[in-house]
Amino acid sequence: MHRRRRRRGPPTPGPPATRNRRSPPRRPARATRDGRPERRVSTDALQREIARALAALGAPEGTSIVLERPRDPGFGDWTTNVAMTLAKPLGRKPRDIATELVGTLDLVAAGVARAEIAGPGFVNFRLDPGAQAAGITQVVNAPGTFGTGNAGAGRQVNVEFVSANPTGPLHAGHGRQAALGDAIATLLEWTGWRVSREFYYNDGGGQIENLARSVWARLAQQMGIDATIPEGGYNGEYINEIAAAILADRGSELVRSTIEEGARAIAAGQRPHEAGLLDRLRVEAVRALRREQDLDMQAFGVRFDTYFLESSLYRDGQVDRTVAALRKAGHTFEQDGALFLRTTDFGDDKDRVMRKSGLKGGEYTYFVPDVAYHVTKWERGFTRAINVQGADHHSTVTRVRAGLQALEMGIPKGYPDFVLHQMVTVMKGGEEVKISKRSGSYVTVRDLIEWVGRDAVRYFFLMRKGDSQLVFDVDLARQQNEENPVYYIQMAHARMCGIFRVGEVDREQLRATGADVLALVEPEEQLLVKAILDFPALVAGAAEALEPHRIANWLLETARLAHTWYHKHHVLGEPEPVMRARLVLARAAQVALRNGLAILGISAPERM
RNA sequence: GCGCGAGUAGCUCAGCUGGAUAGAGCGUCGGCCUCCGGAGCCGAAGGUCGUGGGUUCGAAUCCCGCCUCGCGCACCA
Numbered sequence: 001m002h003r004r005r006r007r008r009g010p011p012t013p014g015p016p017a018t019r020n021r022r023s024p025p026r027r028p029a030r031a032t033r034d035g036r037p038e039r040r041v042s043t044d045a046l047q048r049e050i051a052r053a054l055a056a057l058g059a060p061e062g063t064s065i066v067l068e069r070p071r072d073p074g075f076g077d078w079t080t081n082v083a084m085t086l087a088k089p090l091g092r093k094p095r096d097i098a099t100e101l102v103g104t105l106d107l108v109a110a111g112v113a114r115a116e117i118a119g120p121g122f123v124n125f126r127l128d129p130g131a132q133a134a135g136i137t138q139v140v141n142a143p144g145t146f147g148t149g150n151a152g153a154g155r156q157v158n159v160e161f162v163s164a165n166p167t168g169p170l171h172a173g174h175g176r177q178a179a180l181g182d183a184i185a186t187l188l189e190w191t192g193w194r195v196s197r198e199f200y201y202n203d204g205g206g207q208i209e210n211l212a213r214s215v216w217a218r219l220a221q222q223m224g225i226d227a228t229i230p231e232g233g234y235n236g237e238y239i240n241e242i243a244a245a246i247l248a249d250r251g252s253e254l255v256r257s258t259i260e261e262g263a264r265a266i267a268a269g270q271r272p273h274e275a276g277l278l279d280r281l282r283v284e285a286v287r288a289l290r291r292e293q294d295l296d297m298q299a300f301g302v303r304f305d306t307y308f309l310e311s312s313l314y315r316d317g318q319v320d321r322t323v324a325a326l327r328k329a330g331h332t333f334e335q336d337g338a339l340f341l342r343t344t345d346f347g348d349d350k351d352r353v354m355r356k357s358g359l360k361g362g363e364y365t366y367f368v369p370d371v372a373y374h375v376t377k378w379e380r381g382f383t384r385a386i387n388v389q390g391a392d393h394h395s396t397v398t399r400v401r402a403g404l405q406a407l408e409m410g411i412p413k414g415y416p417d418f419v420l421h422q423m424v425t426v427m428k429g430g431e432e433v434k435i436s437k438r439s440g441s442y443v444t445v446r447d448l449i450e451w452v453g454r455d456a457v458r459y460f461f462l463m464r465k466g467d468s469q470l471v472f473d474v475d476l477a478r479q480q481n482e483e484n485p486v487y488y489i490q491m492a493h494a495r496m497c498g499i500f501r502v503g504e505v506d507r508e509q510l511r512a513t514g515a516d517v518l519a520l521v522e523p524e525e526q527l528l529v530k531a532i533l534d535f536p537a538l539v540a541g542a543a544e545a546l547e548p549h550r551i552a553n554w555l556l557e558t559a560r561l562a563h564t565w566y567h568k569h570h571v572l573g574e575p576e577p578v579m580r581a582r583l584v585l586a587r588a589a590q591v592a593l594r595n596g597l598a599i600l601g602i603s604a605p606e607r608m
Numbered sequence: 609g610c611g612c613g614a615g616u617a618g619c620u621c622a623g624c625u626g627g628a629u630a631g632a633g634c635g636u637c638g639g640c641c642u643c644c645g646g647a648g649c650c651g652a653a654g655g656u657c658g659u660g661g662g663u664u665c666g667a668a669u670c671c672c673g674c675c676u677c678g679c680g681c682a683c684c685a
Contacts, residue, residue, distance in 0.1 A: 068624090068627090069624090070627095070628080071623090071624095071627085071628080071630090071631090072628075072629080075628075079627090079628090081627065084627080084665060084666080085665095087665060088664095088665080093665095094665065118628070119627085119628040120627085120628070120665070120666070121665085122627080122628065165685070167685095202685065205684080205685060206684060206685075207684070207685055208685095210684095232684080336683085337683090338683055340683095349610075349611075349681085350681085352683095353682085353683045354683095355683085356683040357683060359683085360683045361683085362683095363683090365682085365683065365684085365685090366684070366685045367685090370685090390679090391612070391613065391678090391679055391680080392679055392680060393680080393685085394611085394612055394613085394679080394680065395611080395612090395680055395681065396685090397612090398611090420612080420613080422613065422614080422678075422679075423678075423679070463621085464620095464621075464622095465621095465622090467613060467614070468613085468614070468621080469613090469614075469678065469679095471620080473620090481646090482646095482647090482648090483633090483634080485633085491645095491646090494645085495644090495645070498644070498645060499644060501644095502644050502645085503644075534624090537624085538624075541624055541625090542624090544625095545624085545625075547624095549622090550622090550624070553621095553622060553623095553632090554624095556632085556633085557622095557632075560632085560633090563648085564649085566644085566645095567643085567648065567649070568649085570643080570644065571644070572644055573644080607645090608645095608646095
């Protein structure tokens with residue numbers, strides 16, 4: 001799919017803004033692996049009581065008690081495997097330990113209705129249905145913060161993504177990266193990190209040179225002069241458009257004569273000596289393409305806090321400083337006229353060239369500014385940095401990290417984090433849309449947005465984990481029915497809103513107490529309640545793993561439960577306590593769906 | 609050849625960092641329904657989790673070998 005992409009972005013920094021900051025709910029001392037803020041009250045009590053009972057049983061100090069949701073709801077609301085993990089240390093059978101544990105437990109103090117032993121030694125706990133539902137009152141009472149956490153504790157993190165070369169429009173692969181990077185950034189914001197979204201722009205190097213020469217050739221052709229796109233150049237129609245724009249603007253005789261000379265030089269495989277004109281074309285072309293890419297990202301609803309230019313690294317001496325530091329640290333050597341970095345000292349399988357030999361032009365290779373760039377991230381105070389890239393660039397991972405280690409400036413070994421995603425295939429009209437590198441034709445982000453809309457593009461790029469190759473089914477994405485997962489989820493949200501609209505109840509003003517939801521006893525209601533209450537832990541887990549697809553899956557499942565509930569039970573017109581309880585549930589479901597969609601950058605319409 | 613990723617139901621994919629009888633959607637088969645807002649709902653069939661070992665109370669999940677597919681392996685970015 002995407003070939004020579006990646007490598008980063010346009011200008012105008014802005015204040016290192018943070019968005020979507022939410023007040024940080026605290027997390028339990030160490031309840032479950034991921035903490036379940038909304039259930040904290042009940043699990044903390046349960047946790048404490050189990051710890052007390054285990055101590056009485058003679059369990060070793062510091063035995064970790066893991067409370068989990070059983071996969072099968074038939075097993076109860078919470079389960080623990082301590083009896084099995086203690087089997088070895090205590091030298092007893094898991095079920096015997098479990099039996100004694102249950103006998104010692106004070107169920108009332110633990111806040112559970114029932115405890116039972118099952119399978120090889122699980123202890124399952126069932127909460128009172130009313131107590132279970134009580135959790136959702138917190139959702140309606142504090143809808144804005146539902147799902148937020150504070151694992152980040154206000155620390156700074158830099159998320160770099162898209163970072164396309166300014167050599168062409170953004171294609172489907174960039175779209176996946178934009179959706180992924182933006183969602184990861186939002187996930188981190190929701191869990192208490194101060195996030196800066198960054199786009200690194202490779203506005204130097206050989207690719208840009210090829211771009212300038214390609215524009216030159218098209219310009220010449222448009223003026224009726226014989227010229228060909230150079231080897232490694234760009235053939236896309238957009239080059240013609242850029243050339244046409246330049247021509248319309250400055251097609252003077254002077255320009256014409258210089259172009260003629262330049263075209264002859266290029267044809268002879270030489271660099272045109274009218275470097276001034278080539279430089280101008282480069283500037284024009286880069287500016288035009290950056291503007292296009294900006295418009296694409298804007299249409300996609302992605303905003304960056306910082307656009308970082310590779311050229312600035314040269315201009316302000318960061319590249320030279322980095323090279324000097326690497327030499328000083330003693331990990332460089334010269335060979336065959338080139339300067340090498342001994343990256344093999346840091347896990348690379350081969351030493352890498354930093355500065356090309358004179359024969360090859362004597363310039364720095366891309367990886368030097370890359371290292372210099374990451375040094376600036378560190379120096380700008382980002383103790384954590386995440387790079388979202390296509391898997392076709394995974395070879396840079398070791399290289400950049402090795403370069404940072406070689407500097408011996410205290411940057412951690414795994415810095416930065418990398419999130420790599422696999423390729424994208426676009427299906428349309430039942431067949432794969434082939435890309436042609438030669439002709440420069442491929443599916444752009446803008447094409448996709450025009451075909452199916454921003455929301456669907458986002459969802460389809462986020463519904464699979466990054467490790468999997470992704471098939472983007474345009475025909476499915478544009479459907480306006482339940483087969484389309486985006487439509488299905490948004491419809492669930494709209495339905496919840498519809499209840500309030502028809503009932504003429506202001507859902508924003510709705511507040512609840514535990515007593516209000518005691519009537520939520522139907523199985524469909526219990527399932528929906530559970531799914532909603534799982535949301536905060538889900539967000540925490542997805543943020544930690546940097547896996548937004550978990551949110552997408554949860555949304556689909558929760559939407560399903562909401563539809564099921566909606567079809568089976570009525571809200572309006574029911575007796576007062578039931579209607580009241582169901583309104584609370586409808587509101588909680590609406591809030592949970594809305595917040596989940598917000599993390600993925602997808603709108604939550606009130607009606608469809 | 610080396611590195612990374614993937615291999616789970618007919619198809620597309622989940623599987624929450626080692627748990628109980630491996631799940632969902634679509635498709636197939638059988639039945640029900642027409643209700644705040646739109647054909648939705650219930651059930652069934654369908655699996656040697658690529659494969660062979662190992663680790664342990666317990667493996668789709670962790671380790672090793674092999675097979676298949678994708679991506680990468682530049683003095684390109």
